[in-house]
Amino acid sequence: MELNELKEMMDTSTNNYTPLNNNIMELINHKSQGALAHLAQKMKMGLFPFPIAAILFAVVFITNAQAYHSLLNWMLLGILFIEFINLLFNYGLVKQLQNPSGSTRENLIAKINRLQKSFKRQFLITCCLYAAMAIVLEITMYYHADANFSGWFKTPVVLRISFYVVFLVIQFMLKKYFYKKQFGKHLQELQHLFQQLN
């Protein structure tokens, strides 16, 4: 029988096998070379510009009173914060995807669920934050006249709301595209592996 023969051969051959690398301690001190580890590293590097930009904003706000009262600057800061949250979210997801614990079935289910749910959760958070930003912008424009937004404030409310909706739809499409680009193939592979279990 084929499998028993292979078992016998493997047993006898691995009795005298040569270890791939004796220095286990040295190996575990290296960084992971896997594709997910590379993606996590790339995302980590992508996180650094955000605090730097926030510090720059803070410096500008402290030194320039006009900049501090500019609604546009606060909006840019808001967008920066939302995108930072998004990237942080994805970084956390990649870290979780590297977890190899549990039986193969448990591990695959956990990873597939995480990947399927995280986009919805992430988009909902982004959507709420952008919607909140639009509301804050509307309220601020009402109480505080800003030269940069005077034209926008004069635009009919219906048009303004339509623009916010279009902005959110574009956000959804862009986020979905990048999410698919980053995790789509991995999700497909995990689902394929899960099918093999049954």
Next chain:
Amino acid sequence: MKEAFLTQIQLHEKQIYKICHFYATNKADMQDLYQEILLQLWKSYPNFRGESKFNTWLYQVAINTAITRLRKDKKNIRVYDMDHLSAEVQNEVADANKEELYHTLYAAVEQLNEIEKAIVLLFIDGKTYAEMEAILGISEPTLRVKMNRIKEKLRQLTKSI
């Protein structure tokens, strides 16, 4: 903790070797996979509370790492490469008939899917169905059915190779 981990790994190094042997595409890939498995074992080691046997836990982490890793080379081309067998394996199969049989069987196993390979791997290591269930999360009756299918598949594949 490092000392305890090192002792355990040295005791179970053969199993890691077998997993790499099954899932790697060539010698360089085998080295990469070996390092990745060791790293994941080391990272997960603080969470090992001894609820299962170390061997079972090791297999869970190693198989999950091997089957879910994304290779950097997108094509994932599997090249059957006798060089990535250890010198000892090659010596063992030096006898012409044995070598041919080993070559044929190994080439057949290469064509199985990732989960089937894991089942074959655990069978070769002498694991019981209960142990396989704990590692893979596949119920015992399903495993038995799968094992029969794998045997049949290997029979067909060895005939066609």
